[in-house]
Amino acid sequence: MEHGFGLGSCGLEVPTDTPPRPRALLCDDHTLVREGLRQLLAGSLDVVGALEDGRALLQAAEQLRPDVVLMDITLPQLNGLDATRQLARVSPNSKVVFVTIHSDPAYVREAFRAGASGYVVKTAAYADLLAAVTAVLDGRRYVSPELAAAHTDLVVGDPKAAEPGKLSDTLTSRQREVLQLVAEGRTAREIAGILNISRKTVEFHKSTIMRLLGLRTTAELTRYALEHGIVGPA
């Protein structure tokens, strides 16, 4: 076991001369939640960063290579699912635990498919969060007990099992990035700046997305992104 410690048993008191504590990154756009969790987790983990959007998270992860990333699914600029898919490239050894309001099993399946190892709903107790971190660092999968009890397939199911028709099959990674930024109300110029591509390329992606999804207007794209959990409600 790479991390020879018992998070659950040692609780919040970790003597300073024990093996290094797991390094964690945290991402939630609600600052009050992020800061509160950062303080709580600091009792058991070495919290090396706390970010408020998916792009900032990826940048930090590439530099810091954390052992574990705790993040929300609904995040500005780049949602947690797409951030997790990209994390595999920039920091392949980081384990991902989602900490989210979404209790729909469709989200859980999509989360594991994207490469996450743990899924904790925000209605859970704080102890569940520590249990999730311990489990994923130990190479196991973790789902909040209340969800796992209702949907047994979530824990044992094959994350790579084909689920046809999912958005991640219809659109490329770059197209989903553009779709989220459009649905957040950003202009083509802003999107071009964020993605470091030309405005013309942004327009090209947008029209391709519309054609692929059979949608005609920005409003329809926005509704679609909302319906598919790419952005949260305004």
Add this chain to the structure above:
Amino acid sequence: MSDQPELEAARAAKHAGLGAPTAVRHEDGMSATAISASNSAPGASARPRLILADPQALVTEALRTVLSPEFEVLDAVADGEALLASVSQQQPDLVLLELSLPHVDGLDVVRVLRARAPELRCLFVTQHAALHHVRAAFAAGASGYVLKEATPAELREAVWRISRGDVYVSPKLRVDEACPGSVTREGSGALTMRQREVLRRVAEGRTGKQIASELGISLKTVESHKACISRQLGLRSTAALTRHAIELGLVRAVEGMRGGVESERPSLRAPD
């Protein structure tokens, strides 16, 4: 619940204006019948005693962490019914609550509490940034409204101000005076029928020109409606307006491949 006289009394004590910046004395906008508030609220100088209410336990844990030890957190609950019971038992100085609470909605909790315990202050700590929610909160009798994207320092400042009898609104949410009627209009809806007609069509993807011809008004009028709606709701883009229109139930989201996702979202009652 609306047949309860205490709810009616609370409604009568609506806070009139929230356009003014943060330091409005609480009693200024309240009707004299419901409130005998003075700025010497009990516990204002001592460490204020709080109860937290949010359906997400991890959120109340996070809030408890950023509020302790500066404030005394007496209890943390997950729904409106439990909050009412806990307030009766613990007699806090302040309640921090989310708008969308199971069993008894946050706005109804505040109405009941204002009638039962006029000196008790209520502060919403919520993810909902649309201005009609802010107005509804103050109309129900809240003393403050802080977004979850606020910093811990801002939240602590809000709690101190409210304990002293002030009201507090996150700076991002202050009502733009440029839109006539938006400040003084009572109640939660805030949008006129015509504004709702325009908003629905915008969300359906109609162009300004199409909306103008459908409603028999000029393009300029459509654009002025749209600008006014944006200001009133505090939303800047067509995309944000669309998402809001879906939340209000004015339009349905596009039929999706993943059914049921929409129903999992925390829902607020539509205004009006």
